[in-house]
Amino acid sequence: MDSTWLVLLALALGLAVGAGFVTLLHLAERRGTSAAGVVSPRIPDGIDQVLEALESAGIVLDPSHNVMKASPGAHAMGLVWNNTLVHPEMLALADQVRRSGEPLSRELVLKRGPFGDANVYLSVRVARLGTRFVLLLADDRTESHRLDEVRRDFVANVSHELKTPIASVGLLAEALDAAADEPAQVRRFANRLGSESARLARLTQEIIELSRLQAQDAVAEARPVDIDAVVVAAVEQNRVVAEGNHIEIAIGRRTGAQVLGDEALLTVAVNNLVANAVNYSPPGARVGVGVKVGAGVVEIVVTDQGVGIPEEDQDRVFERFFRVDQARARNTGGTGLGLAIVKHAVQNHGGDIRVWSQPGLGSSFTIRLPDAKAAPATEPLGDTA
Incomplete structure (x- = not known):
């Protein structure tokens, strides 16, 4: 009889210890999940959908500068690689916004991608997103910058090309006046004046033609x-x-x-x-x-x-x-x-x-x-x- 009671007592103690262990495991799991939620907080609702719809670059950084989410445009511009923001200039902007809490805008010239040689011209806007995240938005201004350079070069070239015939016309007019009593010289200068005038007319007409062709409604x-x-x-x-x-x-x-x-x-x-x-x-x-x-x-x-x-x-x-x-x-x-x-x-x-x-x-x-x-x-x- 004593041995039977001893067996039953041992079984009861074993069940009690097992139940307590399971309870401890359950509590530990709940605490671990809660801690994970603190360490890896979720991006605010709706941000994923907004970034997916953006044509420009959109990037969300966590407090450790890990890229939590990036739009397709951010990858296309070479701003994000291996879930990391490539350019230290943009990381510096993110740090500045974290410290000040104020949004800022900058114009940046960066390399396209971590290994690229070509430049990309960006208009960047950085702001806080909630209490833990930073949002970077970047618009690619490379094509606009290229067109501005083309326009500047075109104006410079036109000015240079027009300068020569215009100067020639002026000099020939003076030569004509000086040679008024020499018919042979007058004819020679008049012929050259006609040639320079025709050249100037051709150049002007071709500039007008090229400008028209570059218009969207040329055809x-x-x-x-x-x-x-x-x-x-x-x-x-x-x-x-x-x-x-x-x-x-x-x-x-x-x-x-x-x-x-x-x-x-x-x-x-x-x-x-x-x-x-x-x-x-x-x-x-x-x-x-x-x-x-x-x-x-x-x-x-x-x-x-x-x-x-x-x-x-x-x-x-x-x-x-x-x-x-x-x-x-x-x-x-x-x-x-x-x-x-x-x-x-x-x-x-x-x-x-x-x-x-x-x-x-x-x-x-x-x-x-x-x-x-x-x-x-x-x-x-x-x-x-």
């Missing part, structure tokens, strides 16, 4: 354009100069190709390519102008046997006022805007332009436009001479 009303007619018109505008320099212009066969756009703008673009080909070709050379259609693309190809373009300059020939050969450009009256006008005219029609060239062998420029209508080649465009 406001697109209509079907007969590309064969565009090619013939552009070639005829250069026929007299070509014949005067004993240069042959050969035109390909009719294609019946059509694109949607502005016929006048496309004629200007092709005319500029043909004029360049004639101006940079030696006497007795041949300039070819043809149209190809296929795979939904209309190609206008202008090929010459001229001096060619060095490989290092081929990516720059479409820049405003860029000239491969400054001396030759002055002799031919070039303004340095012709190919820039071609590029913008083609881009406004949803196309692109490509160049192939080899010094001493010549160049080939290809305008590529979306095809509105394709037809088989049947008859010549015009005189192939």
